[in-house]
Amino acid sequence: MPRLHPPPSELHWRSLALLNVFRFLGLIALLTSLTLLVRRSPMSADQWPFFLQLCGAYITMALIFAVGIARRLPVFHVQLGVQVLADVLFIVGIMHLMGGIKSGLGILLLPYLAAAGLIARGRMSLFHAALASIAILLEQTWQWLQLRAALDEFLVPALLCAACFAVAWLAHRLARYAAESERLAEQRGIDLANLAQLNARILQDVSDGVLVVDRHGTIRQCNDQAVRLIGLQPAADATLPAVLPGLDLALAAWRDNPKQLPPLLQAMSRKTLRPRFVRLTASYDLEVLVYLEDMDKLRREAQQLKLAALGRLTANLAHEIRNPLGAISHAGQLLREDCGDSPLQLRLTQIINENAARLERMVRDVLELNRRDRVQMSEIRLPGWLLTFLDEVRQAEEITVTVALVCPDEAVVRFDPGHLHQVLWNLLRNGWRYCSKGPGSLAVMVSERDGRWRLDVLNDGPPVPADAQSQLFEPFFTTESKGTGLGLYIAREICAANAALLEYIPSGEVGACFRIVFGRYDVQKT
The missing domain is CATH 3.30.450.20 (PAS domain)
Structure with missing residues (x-):
């Protein structure tokens, strides 16, 4: 069933409490004016006890109203109706003791009716005005029956009743306007809050x-x-x-x-x-x-644009260079077979073959620039995969020492296996080149932090100079005369394509550490 009345807000209860305070102040003002400011009492001596009893009852009711407002019991609309009824009965009672409508106290009903109408948001305003009008007419009728008022004196009470309804109607209109303004202000407040959240979101995403x-x-x-x-x-x-x-x-x-x-x-x-x-x-x-x-980011973005254009150009050039390069390598091998025992010819053919092999590596590295976009990620369980990979790289690169491996059994990442093979091969080859080539000089360690697996490739060789660390992953930057400067750059780009991060971790005066930070991946349990 729908609710007859919407639940009152805290503002309604505060308004009702203010009306109760106004009730106390009005009673104090009435008593002060009758005892101190009026020279002649409008009541006879035998009426004063009734007046004091009526005031005492009114004060008692006001105190009860204060307790009810504080405890929020009974419900709001019941309390408001009872309070308006008590106000009407008190004012009409005082008016009767002081001679009826001629006393002029009936006008006190208007501010109470207006206040009640505004507090109730106009819902019961006309009902309150009807209660006041009935009480006024009954009092005037009683005065007429007691022969204290003539029949033609009903005009003034009628006008006062009309004034009660006019005030109630005006309070009803003002209450509706206030309710609409309140709803509009609440909606504007919600809009402003949403706008503030949107601005905060935009500010954070810039x-x-x-x-x-x-x-x-x-x-x-x-x-x-x-x-x-x-x-x-x-x-x-x-x-x-x-x-x-x-x-x-x-x-x-x-x-x-x-x-x-x-x-x-x-x-x-x-x-x-x-x-x-x-x-x-x-x-x-x-x-x-x-x-x-x-x-730095702007430079990287500009560099990426240049490298994209350069990559397309060099890829085309690499394909064109590869064919004559293969012919040169083949011709060099044939010359080496026919040179006999001549040291000079052997040296010349060796130079041809070494430089052809170097050009072949450069062409291969250039072609690898375009492979980073072709990613086929899959689940890789690192413990078994690393054991197989390390055996393969030791045999191919002729690593004569055991590569230390520390890897938890639950280490599982999502990466392209071919890409991970290429990146780790490059890192281990570089580590073997610079390490002392003794036991424990090369190691692979896997650990977890903040829900992400990290793979460290460590060696005991000299660290990367501080002035070169900022350019370490830039393309074509190398400290070797025979290097292409593309290995670490390609490795970092491949890691980025697999939602991972490749970084260099300074480890002091001795040793170097390259770390792969894999993306978050939750293993699907079956």
Whole structure:
């Protein structure tokens, strides 16, 4: 069954409590005026006891109403109806003791009816007016029966009854208007809350770091990307110099000349950032929106565009080079068979074969650039897979020591097996090249952190120089004269295509560690 009345809000109960306070104040004002301000009492001596008894009953009812409001019992509409009835009976009773309608106290009914109509949102306003009108007419009828009023004196009570209905109708209209305004304000509040959530979501999803700075240079808001780029979480009311040195000077220069290009800044995270300022108001001196662009990311994106074009070009060239290169390698082998015992000819044919093999590796690496997009990921159980792989790589690369392996039995990842084979082969070959080639000089360790498996390839050789670590995974960067500089770059791109991350972990003055961080994968249990 539908509810007869919607549940009252806390505002309804507070309004009812204010009406009860008004009831106390009205009674105090009435008693004060009758005892102190009026020179002649409008009541006779024998009427005063009835008046005091009526006031005592009214005060008792008001106290009971206060307890009921505090405990929210009985229900709201019952309490409001009882309180209005008590007000009507009290005022009409006082009016009767003071001579009826001629006393002028009937006008006190109007503010009570108006207040009750506004509190009830107009639902019972006309009913309350009808109660007051009936009480007024009954009192006037009693006065007429007691021969204290003439029959033609019913006009004034009738006008007062009309005033009661007019006030009730006006309260009803005002209550409807207030209810509509309340609903509109509530809807606007919901819209504003949704808009605030949308703005917060957009702010967090922006690829650039975003700071909101007030006129005093204090940070009022920032997104997660700004925290990552800066390298720290700004404290409450943090200033620009404490978060990113030089940003306050760049902001001041921009306010003086908005067309001036801001300088590049170095963050604590060792990232190079370029600030961009956008004013939020018409004035440049008030709140400002600061965008922090990661220049390293922009360089990588520009590099990716160049490499995409270069990859298409080099792939075509590689296919064209491979055919004559095969002919050169074959001719070099035939010359080596026919050179006899001549040292010079043997040396020349060896140079031909070595350089042909080097060109073949370069062509193969260039062609591998386009393989990273063809991914066929599957479930790989690392313990058994790594044992087989390490036996294969030891035989092929002539690794004379045992490669230490630490791998939990439950280690399962999702990766393209061929891609993982290629990446690990490259890492182990490089590790064997630089390690001491003694027992324990090369190791593979698998561990778990934050729900993601990590595979470390460690060697005891010299670490990568600090100045070369930033360029380690860039294409065509190599520290060897015979290297192509594509091995680590291809390995990182293959890992990225398989939702993994390849990174170099500095391990001190001795040793190097390359780590593959696999993507999250929950094993499906059957």
